[in-house]
Amino acid sequence: MTDAPTSFDVARARADTPGCTDILHFNNAGSALPPEPVLTAQTEHLKQEARFGGYEAADMAADRLQHTYVAIAQLLGADAEEIAVVENATRAWDMAFYGLDLQPGDRILTTAASYASNYIAMLQRAEATGAVVEVVPADAHGQVDTAALRDMIDDRTALIALTHIPTNGGLINPAEEVGAIAQDAEVPFLLDACQSAGQVPLDVEALGCTMLSATGRKFLRGPRGTGFLYVQRDWIERITPPLLDLHAATLTGPDTYRIRSDARRFENWEGYVAGKIGLGVAVDYALSWGLDAIAERVQHLAGQLRAALAEVHGATVYDLGVRKSGIVTFGISGWEASKIKHRLRTEGMHVSVSTPSSTLLDAEARTLPDLVRASVHYYNTKQEIERFVATLQQRFPAQVHR
Template identity: 60%
Template sequence: MMRIDVEQVRQDTAGCAHVTHLNNAGAALQPRPVVDAVVEHLRLEEEIGGYEAAAARADRIEHTYDALARLVGAAREDIAVVENATRAWDMAFYSLPWAPGDRILTARAEYASNAIAFLQTARRHGVQVDVVPDDDSGQLDVGALREMIDERVKLIAITHVPTQGGLVNPAAEIGEAAREAGVTYLLDACQSVGQMPVDVNETGCDLLTATGRKFLRGPRGTGFLYCSPRVRARLEPPFLDLHAATWTSPDSYRVRDDARRFENWETYYAGKIGLGVAVDYALDLGLDAIEDRVTLLAGNLRRRLRSLPGVRVHDRGSRQCGIVTFTVDGHDSEHIARDLQAKRINVSVSVADYARWDLEPRGLTSVVRASVHYYNTDDEVDRLCAALPRAKASPGGGTGAGG
């Protein structure tokens, strides 16, 4: 079994000397090779010009497609590199042709940006949005999903790992149901890619979207989309330019054949190169080894938190990952996060607005989110727990008492 040299990866990570960074589900600390690659390209642009730098580093730019393809088990022509995961998801979702009466099946733990897109499409096109119930563990109930599929279901869209908790939805089982029914399957892997193995062949998804800045430890302003050849020919992106399509005659155009039809001409080349370096860094460590360490650290954190009086852990699911959410009785989650940041401990807060179908039914208006990565340590977990305020006698401050 591969083991991660924690001391080495911490030496590669300048931020480890300055902060206890437990906000990897927001944006992870970038390793030095990623930062060096980005800065090197920016310096080259400074010295010889942007177009010229892109031409000089064409091999490094193209390598990013190969790295991403290897990361998710795809072919390089199935990969588009875009500005962020939301842009990637929107380009995929809004490419689908909608008709009145079409149905979208999604999960209770779905992210706000995706839910808003569903609701907008329902308003525009008369589409029906149906939320699949959870099973007893809190993850999507695959049996219920199968029962809800009919001839009107146009899309199954699921977030693999929700932003507001540690559960991992059963992506492969969902994919099996989608493939059997012949329904397009869109997987939001924004929080899973980089902290665990994610293979498009195993999940069976037609479309997958992810970001660079989270568990992949890449630059901000980078993301990617996987589009299977099974569906690509019938998906025309909502926006086209001379990169995504060719102007073939005064009154016609032709969309390119590969997944780069979802890109546009102008792009963040330094970030794209840095994203490829980040993927290489993760692949060199091994995604299985990364998941093992992340799962271990997160499990230790949950146990430590549950041992503290008045601290409530709110993670659900039979399989859990590196995102840990909790509240402290009598304390507002935002105040806790600010106090921790003042002590150089980085966490974030998930509010009900981000996940109304999930948090509101559980009586939660906000939760503190601590998300570990492989460069974190048990000492940092202990430091977080020691820095939390003592619970007050009665719940308050709008944190809720669910979980």
Template identity: 50%
Template sequence: MNIERLRADTPAVEHLIHFNNAGAALMPRPVVEVVTAHLQREARLGGYEAAAQQTPDLNNVYSSIARLINADPDEIAVIENATRAWDMAFYSLPLRAGDVILTSSTEYAGNYIPYLQLKQQRGIEIRVIPNDEQGQVSLPALKALLENERVALLSLPVIATNGGPVQPIEQIGALARAAGVLFLLDACQGVGQMPIDVQKIGCHMLAATSRKYLRGPRGMGFLYVEKSLCQNLEPAFLDLHAATLQTPDSFSIRGDARRFENWECNVAAKLGLGAAADYALAQGVEPMWQQIQQLAGYLRERLAVIPGVTVQDLGALKSGIVTFTHHGNSALQVQQWLAAQAKRINVSTSTFSSTMLDMQQRDLVAVSRASIHAYNTDAEIDAMVAALTRIPPA
């Protein structure tokens, strides 16, 4: 890893320490330049005219994302955020009364709520896969649950928003494939942080965001749908981009994954997403993943010896999301204290409402979340630890 290059491309590191990459990472200079250049182009030419001028680059966005996750460009839809991308896949599935959805205790509330909605509307069932002793999905338990012929979908995040384990997604995908069950993967915290290869994972669908570890602009995400599945799914919403009016009484839906998109989008952010994918590929996702793990491991070691601080991360394989609690201060107070330092330190809080199942199991209300990226340093971690040792009791 060329850390100097990463930091030179990230000017904000000169005046702050950013450990909120699981929320929204700092965009590198090449991504910012692509976004701002297109906004200026729109101001000069007009929105439609500027977009038309960038047609080749807009098409390349699909190729860049496809290379990032080892997919085909026709299997990629670019959608205004990961939540809507996930929704477009989930609500297009023909789930019926009695169908069973399997998920993990690390599921995000934004995904779990749609499960409950279809439980109320259609009578589907939700079952949570038990964890193993390390806090990740128990593969034997999953295999046993998949023997139920009523299981129609397996859906979970690769990494929870409140930390926790990196799920063994390749083994999970293999079990789902063997059972003939669709696998929808929420890769919001994975894409850009760790290598994601949909061929190795075996997921049928994957949703991810631009703004987190991928370091793209906010308000943009993407959806992967396996080609053989895509044409069998009718999107819950259609417009004149996803479909074509054939006669006053008929329409046809386009054959690729762009059937899940709609006409209007933030073109500058879309180009920025493509630039972020290109940037991650140029730096090397695997080297960044190794650097992130090393830095996060160092932070956990430093936190573990601070009186009153408890590291809350689980899993045989841990990510760059480091979560902890402070005996004398709430997660919000910790966040505010760190943000008030001379060189601002950005962390976030993860609350009960966002990952209720996991928090409930572990008797947690909120955790402080410091999410590390490859452009962070040991010295920044030392500064955060030093600030935590000075925090006054609430």
């Protein structure tokens, strides 16, 4: 195996990451290891809360909280007023989706690789409004067929909803092509960037998305319990949040209220202040490395892992796509994915299991079993990949039934 084609200070990345000294962490698509600056920012604020009280500590941290919006806006090429910081990516996606005015016969176009939480929400809204959910076919590479998408759009198409990087399968969907199609047709485009934020560059203008949802805990290496939503300025007041409180709106009289005009209309008053501060630090940290450099290294490491797994007797890699992400899904003949996961954990190696229910349409179309999901990040190394694969070969000999 060779190093990545461009220089990357892996030693500094690992020195900044306390967890690297104890474990081999290939579960970055679940929750990545936070760097020291993020950990410090959170713990320092929690100490301030303990010393001065939660309200007072939040007042003292007002500038740092505001900076989080600025940092996320920089990450996305957006404006801070177009950003809402919420509890997680699902809440971010829901606040945008449930705020759309869907009517009977409206069509929601999505893909088989949509994350189950999103697809469940689509089905629920379809039942409640009379809208319909339609799945755009995949192309020969498993990604959304953009020609088919273009042909499916008509004057009843109310939304295009795309998962940029699915939870399994390795592919990166061609979001920019989808965005261009959506803009040409003047159809709103909701992009789930839960797995792509922090892994690949995201420029909302280039992506052409109307709305974008993401989490802090995955490839951004931020705190759990944090997420964010981008809504294009021209669309903010066209989407009515499904939930309001005194932060999202102002009570103007006994029978009247006014919803705020920026994206914070999608937030609520109470929140994880230490997490919000940590999220801003995580975004700053990612930007300091450069998202192009991060994407290049992550995809290089994932390519090394796929190549190494191809040499493991009885192993099958299930990844798709022209361009592949840092998520690698595989199985070993005769072994349950959950048993592989738990055995690896006793060896200090972290992976997760991708179940068919998380992307049911894709899983049924490809007859997928439970899969081991190994997801790399830029602080991982080729030596870790070699050790990981050697452990698989030693602990999980293929059991091929004849």
